[in-house]
Amino acid sequence: MTPDLEQVRALLGAPHRAGTPPHWIEHAEAVLGPLPPSYRWWLAEYGSGAVGGASIATVSPPEYVEDSDAITAAWRRDDDRLCFHVEDDGAEHRFALDRRRADGECPIVRRDPFDGEEDPVAETFAGFLAVHDARARGLRDGPNPTIAQLWRATPGLLRPDGLLLYGPHEIAERNETFEVARYAPGWTLVGDDSGGRGLLMRHHGRDRRSVYVLDLGALGEDVADVGDLLTNDLIGWLAAV
The missing domain is CATH 3.40.1580.10 (SMI1/KNR4-like)
Structure with a gap:
């Protein structure tokens, strides 16, 4: 990438x-x-x-x-x-x-x-x-293997259509702003579409590959049920679109 x-x-x-x-x-x-x-x-x-x-x-x-x-x-x-x-x-x-x-x-x-x-x-x-920035911030390599792989190539990514994948310099602040740990425990906000919808992934459990899109005002524990599945291969999806 x-x-x-x-x-x-x-x-x-x-x-x-x-x-x-x-x-x-x-x-x-x-x-x-x-x-x-x-x-x-x-x-x-x-x-x-x-x-x-x-x-x-x-x-x-x-x-x-x-x-x-x-x-x-x-x-x-x-x-x-x-x-x-x-x-x-x-x-x-x-x-x-x-x-x-x-x-x-x-x-x-x-x-x-x-x-x-x-x-x-x-x-x-x-x-x-x-x-190195991620490790200095106490984020280790990233919230899950997919984002860790992204960060090894680029510290976040903004596409022409407005979709933004966060780098280590902003991911913690975005998650704190939208109180993701409170409303959607077990999930991490990894990006947004610049239009009020967030991109969320699990940070533990078996499925840490799927990315769901959900209105940031509708966060809850049932992200996978109410959100739209964007992809289960983020790196491949980014390379293809």
């Missing part, structure tokens, strides 16, 4: 900055090859930042390509891996360049500093930001 960059902007919640000059990014790509689009966008829009207290690799002026903080530093490249973030314990987050998708995005893997094993983290750089 292609990241929704406006939702990334909302997730970051930081004022717009000048970012990195375009020719710096172009020079970095002349050294490394094409950078993943959502990471390239972040460089152009923000230029610098940190996750978990550790800086994300940035782009330096062309004459400083070997600066340790620069994505072009030689130590960051290891065959088909490109390290852009190092945790305090030495664990590295890397772009898996050999698994680049058709849209140019690269999955993110975490390399353990002790045994060198890799674990998948996210499907895109935007998803990496979403996953």
Whole structure:
């Protein structure tokens, strides 16, 4: 799934900055090859930042390509891996360049500093930001496996028809506003249609895949009985429509 960059902007919640000059990014790509689009966008829009207290690799002026903080530093490249973030314990987050998708995005893997094993983290750089934001907010990976999968690609999604899937930066506030835990216990509001109807999914039990659409003024324990079933495969449905 292609990241929704406006939702990334909302997730970051930081004022717009000048970012990195375009020719710096172009020079970095002349050294490394094409950078993943959502990471390239972040460089152009923000230029610098940190996750978990550790800086994300940035782009330096062309004459400083070997600066340790620069994505072009030689130590960051290891065959088909490109390290852009190092945790305090030495664990590295890397772009898996050999698994680049058709849209140019690269999955993110975490390399353990002790045994060198890799674990998948996210499907895109935007998803990496979403996953870490969710965990920092105490949301773990998401309210259910489907939303966790969505967030690994994009921190929410706004479609042209007004349907909005929430990212970790807004899901708690939306659920609190509509008192979902009170009126529809066992359910989570995962989005809305921008017209007064919410998208709800179970956050425990066997069926945590089905998405129901229901007027937000009619919330109750019987969501599955009174709501309209939208899909039982949200990710596939989003890809198809």
